Amino acid sequence: VIVIEEVHRYSGLPMFVAGFRWTAGELMEKFIRELGNKRIFASRCPNCGYTHVPPRIRCVRCYTKMGEDSLVELSGRGKLLSYTAIYFELDGAGNFRDVDEPKLMGAVKLEGADSTIFVPLGEVSFEELKEGMEVEVVWRAETKGEVRDMTYFRPLR
Numbered sequence: 316v317i318v319i320e321e322v323h324r325y326s327g328l329p330m331f332v333a334g335f336r337w338t339a340g341e342l343m344e345k346f347i348r349e350l351g352n353k354r355i356f357a358s359r360c361p362n363c364g365y366t367h368v369p370p371r372i373r374c375v376r377c378y379t380k381m382g383e384d385s386l387v388e389l390s391g392r393g394k395l396l397s398y399t400a401i402y403f404e405l406d407g408a409g410n411f412r413d414v415d416e417p418k419l420m421g422a423v424k425l426e427g428a429d430s431t432i433f434v435p436l437g438e439v440s441f442e443e444l445k446e447g448m449e450v451e452v453v454w455r456a457e458t459k460g461e462v463r464d465m466t467y468f469r470p471l472r
């Protein structure tokens with residue numbers, strides 16, 4: 316069993332945490348495990364086609380139940396819908412503290428997905444960011460089957 320608590324330690328990124336907390340279950344476990352293989356899975360509704368990442372067991376649009384046979388692999392590329400800079404983070408004890416360098420966060424719609432994920436952005440400055448720009452995942456050098464295997468997303472070059 317994968318411990319979702321891992322996600323809570325991803326401090327300073329409250330939206331990211333929120334995005335990954337509501338779908339614990341077999342599909343979520345597979346999603347996290349496969350990140351260790353540098354693969355991103357989504358669940359595609361067999362009824363309406365809406366594609367959820369991270370995978371959900373119930374379609375948000377038509378409430379159809381989805382199982383492992385609904386999983387589809389995504390490319391790891393996507394489009395930046397919006398972004399922000401974060402100047403403080405949680406210290407793990409419920410307090411905010413200032414960060415040395417602002418952290419960039421983006422709402423990314425992965426190719427083939429209909430839902431949006433909130434992810435850190437890297438190798439880019441705030442000034443260079445543009446809505447609609449193509450981005451790609453940068454994997455951790457040694458993946459571990461954790462959400463943090465997706466280190467950040469960077470502009471596609």
Ligand SMILES: [Zn+2]
Nearest residue numbers: 360363374377
């Ligand atoms: Zn559906």
